[in-house]
Amino acid sequence: MMNHRLDEMRSDFSCILDGEAQRLSDEEASLRIKKVKCSDEGFVEIRDTLQVRIDQINTSISKLKMQTDLCNTFEGWVTKASSKYKNGFIQGDKDFQEKQLFTNNSRLINL
Numbered sequence: 001m002m003n004h005r006l007d008e009m010r011s012d013f014s015c016i017l018d019g020e021a022q023r024l025s026d027e028e029a030s031l032r033i034k035k036v037k038c039s040d041e042g043f044v045e046i047r048d049t050l051q052v053r054i055d056q057i058n059t060s061i062s063k064l065k066m067q068t069d070l071c072n073t074f075e076g077w078v079t080k081a082s083s084k085y086k087n088g089f090i091q092g093d094k095d096f097q098e099k100q101l102f103t104n105n106s107r108l109i110n111l
Contacts (some may be wrong), residue, residue: 002089006074006082013078014071021064040050 031054038047070076 005089006085009082009085010052010074010078011072014068017064017068017071020095021061021068024057024061024064028061031057083092 031050035047035050035054036051038044051105067076071078073080
């Protein structure tokens with residue numbers, strides 16, 4: 001059960017990263033069109049500013065793609081969430097088993 005939930009977590013995280021990368025790709029494409037228009041009309045400063053933003057977006061897209069790849073092995077940004085989930089699951093299971101053991105022992109004593 002724990003592994004199934006971890007797989008769901010990894011899948012959800014990967015989808016979020018992919019969605020954000022796609023959003024940034026769309027923004028980058030829009031900025032490229034604006035940059036071409038600025039080049040045609042002689043707005044050099046605006047063109048240069050757009051290029052800086054395009055470069056920033058491309059860097060972010062690369063980071064997101066790297067995190068998506070790392071996510072498949074529970075590394076990168078997903079590590080903390082998966083570790084906390086695992087630790088919580090294991091602790092909860094341990095607490096449940098101890099409670100069951102205590103409850104069963106109490107019943108035996110009362111017989």
